[in-house]
Amino acid sequence: MPKKIPMRQCTGCRKMKPKKELIRVVKSPEGEITLDFRGKAQGRGAYVCHDPECLKKAIKSRALERSLEIKIPEEIYAQLEAQMEAGDE
Numbered sequence: 001m002p003k004k005i006p007m008r009q010c011t012g013c014r015k016m017k018p019k020k021e022l023i024r025v026v027k028s029p030e031g032e033i034t035l036d037f038r039g040k041a042q043g044r045g046a047y048v049c050h051d052p053e054c055l056k057k058a059i060k061s062r063a064l065e066r067s068l069e070i071k072i073p074e075e076i077y078a079q080l081e082a083q084m085e086a087g088d089e
Contacts (some may be wrong), residue, residue, distance in 0.1 A: 034070070052084055
């Protein structure tokens with residue numbers, strides 16, 4: 001029997017994709033927002049595609065703020081975009 005693949009929805013394009021194909025945006029218990037490329041960081045998560053356009057759509061629609069239940073400052077969005085463009089650490 002094949003193993004079940006966990007699916008998550010991108011907050012930008014709203015498409016369901018396998019969890020491993022998405023980047024997790026995490027709000028830590030301390031309230032810090034980061035990108036989690038491994039999908040194992042502690043905290044509340046929202047998912048976005050590797051495409052910077054999906055991140056821009058999620059920012060424009062405020063989908064990340066609703067998902068993470070926190071007001072996200074503009075400088076955090078700029079850091080997320082730079083971190084996404086830099087790729088996996």
